Amino acid sequence: MCWSPVADLAAGTAVAAVGVVCVARVRSPRDLPLAALPLLLGAHQIVEAALWHTGGGTGPATLAWAVIALPLLPLWVPAGVLLAATGPAVRRRLSLPMAAGAATAGVLAHALATGPVTADVRGRTVAYTLGLTHVPLIAAGYLLATVGALLLSGDRWLRALGWAAGAGAVVCWAVWRWAFVSTWCAVAAVCSLVLWGWVRSRPDRAPAEGGPGPR
Structure with a gap:
């Protein structure tokens, strides 16, 4: 955003x-x-650019934004980290974020399927409303799935990404809460550059099963 x-x-x-x-x-x-x-984060922001022009509401752009932000990301991130992980010990650590992501994505997908999501343009921010209960629990599961998976990855680049995403989430929530300005696009840009560093750091071939991954 x-x-x-x-x-x-x-x-x-x-x-x-x-x-x-x-x-x-x-x-x-x-x-x-x-x-x-x-690519997913960039598409997410481009969708929101279209949403600004429609003035919010419950149209296709709002639904597309919500699908990416809510059920897709908490499943995509831990699954991606798990696939890239090397060694059974790391994969065992990642089982908890993966389970949290699957559960959180299921709850959020059900909410999207059974109730409308609404976008409301408020000055320099866009607020999204979805009828959810137990929001603190869902937020905890979301952060465990995304930030937690990155911090438990055992890879220094992905740990840096986890710290950047976690800190960025706090800052973005604070400024959005004050209806000042949305800053998530800056966090997405930083995270994307960290991922570029991670891609460049990856070896030409995967290490042997059970061997140490990049640190």
Whole structure:
């Protein structure tokens, strides 16, 4: 989310371009989901640029934004980290974020299927409303699935991504709560550059099963 349709479109295009470079550079099919994450984030922002022009509401752009943000990301991130992980010990650690992501995605997908999601343009922010109960529990599961998976990955680049995403989530929530300005597009740009560093750090071939991954 950015503070205007122009900012969303520009940031989304730039982040998606980083995603194209990451996907082109990827060496192993197991790394592809994480390498493609900037493409997903860029598309998310481009969708919101269209949503600004429609003035919010419950149209297709709102639903597309919600599908990416809510059920897709908490499943995509831990699954991508799990696929890229090396060694059974790391994979065992990632079973909890993966389970949290699947459960959270299921709850959010059910909410989207049974009730409308509404976008409301408020100055320089867009607020999204979806009838959810137990919001703190869902938020905890979401953060465990996304930030938790990155921090438990055993890879220094992905840990840095986890810290950046976690800190960015706190800042973005605070400024959005104050209805000041949305800053998630800046966080998405930083995260995409960290993922580019991760892709470049990956070995030409995967290490032997059970061997140490990149640190």
